[in-house]
Amino acid sequence: MTTEKDVFEAVNPATEEVGETYERHGEVEVDGILSEADETFESWRARRIQERESMLAEAADVLRDRKREYAETMTREMGKPVTQAVAEVEKCAWVCDYYAENAAEHLQDGRIGGEPGTKTYARYEPLGVVLAVMPWNYPFWQVFRFAAPSLAAGNVGVLKHASNVPGCALAIEDVFDRAGFPEGAFSALLVDSGAVEGVIRDDRVRAVTLTGSNPAGEAVASTAGEEVKKTVLELGGSDPFVVLGDADVEAAAETAAQARNLNSGQSCIAAKRHIVHEDVYEGFVDAFVEEVEDLTVGDPTEEDTDVGPQARGDLRDGLHEQVRASVEAGATVETGGEMPDSGGYYYPPTVLTDVPEGCPAANEEVFGPVAAVFRVEDEDEALELANSSQYGLGASVWTDDLERGERLTGRIEAGMTFVNSLVRSDPRLPFGGVKKSGYGRELSADGIREFTNKKTVWIQEAGR
Structure with a gap:
């Protein structure tokens, strides 16, 4: 039996x-x-x-x-x-x-x-x-x-x-x-x-x-x-998504929304820490939040659904606890962040700003549709923050200066670094990480x- x-x-x-x-x-x-x-x-x-x-x-x-x-x-x-x-x-x-x-x-x-x-x-x-x-x-x-x-x-x-x-x-x-x-x-x-x-x-x-x-x-x-x-x-991964002052902000925000929320945010190579130069910070946040709010959350069997449920109830609950702890530490919720009342293990696409050092959204792998956005003053600060994670799987750099972007790929501690693109796996290219990744x-x-x-x-x- x-x-x-x-x-x-x-x-x-x-x-x-x-x-x-x-x-x-x-x-x-x-x-x-x-x-x-x-x-x-x-x-x-x-x-x-x-x-x-x-x-x-x-x-x-x-x-x-x-x-x-x-x-x-x-x-x-x-x-x-x-x-x-x-x-x-x-x-x-x-x-x-x-x-x-x-x-x-x-x-x-x-x-x-x-x-x-x-x-x-x-x-x-x-x-x-x-x-x-x-x-x-x-x-x-x-x-x-x-x-x-x-x-x-x-x-x-x-x-x-x-x-x-x-x-x-x-x-x-x-x-x-x-x-x-x-x-x-x-x-x-x-x-x-x-x-x-x-x-x-x-x-x-x-x-x-x-x-x-x-x-x-x-x-x-x-x-x-x-x-x-x-x-x-x-x-694991806590991939940085670095947006420099000369980047195409609209293109970066559109890709960031996709890169963070693809597979309902449950991806090791998802863009998780969005590190944005102060010259374009406000414009990026506004465009990013708008793109995230345009995503369709719902029944995963429907063709037009962008974001479905989290895979298990305990994963959804753990994700919300990371958001809650980050907000208590001082982070600001720009959109999302509330547990839905409906059935299923759904969690809304969420954007956090003013994320303080040491909170879960800054230091842990957040495995779900939650994005953290950080403001930086210059390129060096952006790279320091990008490399501050224990992880080193993928990274994305956004700039209109391709020579600058290629130079920065050598300064980021990651197994894969993409310029003006989301991180992806491709059969033709080696895939893997460094450090705790x-x-x-x-x-x-x-x-x-x-x-x-x-x-x-x-x-x-x-x-x-």
């Missing part, structure tokens, strides 16, 4: 109603999944890379053919506005296409000059079973940006997804099944977070990638370090090589 503790419940954050339930995997099932993955690796790594690329292209086709179905699963489980969910599935197809077209090139042997009469080069070999611990906020994209390059390289993947998106985890497994990948090439583990340590310590698992909170990253890195297993961590890189050539053994090969004739 199945008990309540044996299942994951998918709660619709827009209605607070329980939808599907999914049985947890027990120890025997976990062991079977890891055994199958380990056995599959030996045959999968031996396949010609062109075969693996071809299957990724098939996965892209599956995603495009069933994008509405997968998008609606995301919307039901974590509240993403459905048009953004469709775009997320399309982006997953893009990353599959990218590695279907470029994996062989990224993994080709690198010739290295050695001694006369020798052949020396480096080649990239897969590691084996890679455990992916993934979050709920981009429940398809976060997985595919790991899975596409890792599978193309010849690894196999095991996914421990967030407990509130079990349907998404099984849907992703289904994508690879439909695309013709062998059993065990990619599998979902429906387990609690408490089971992760044991899976990492299992000898069949060779590496771990995690996207999530800093405490989760610290725990995973600690366990993997004890086992001497490779890790890639993409953790993690280490390692995903996507591009760097991402596919993270979970490979870069093996040096030296060949010379006998007797030389």
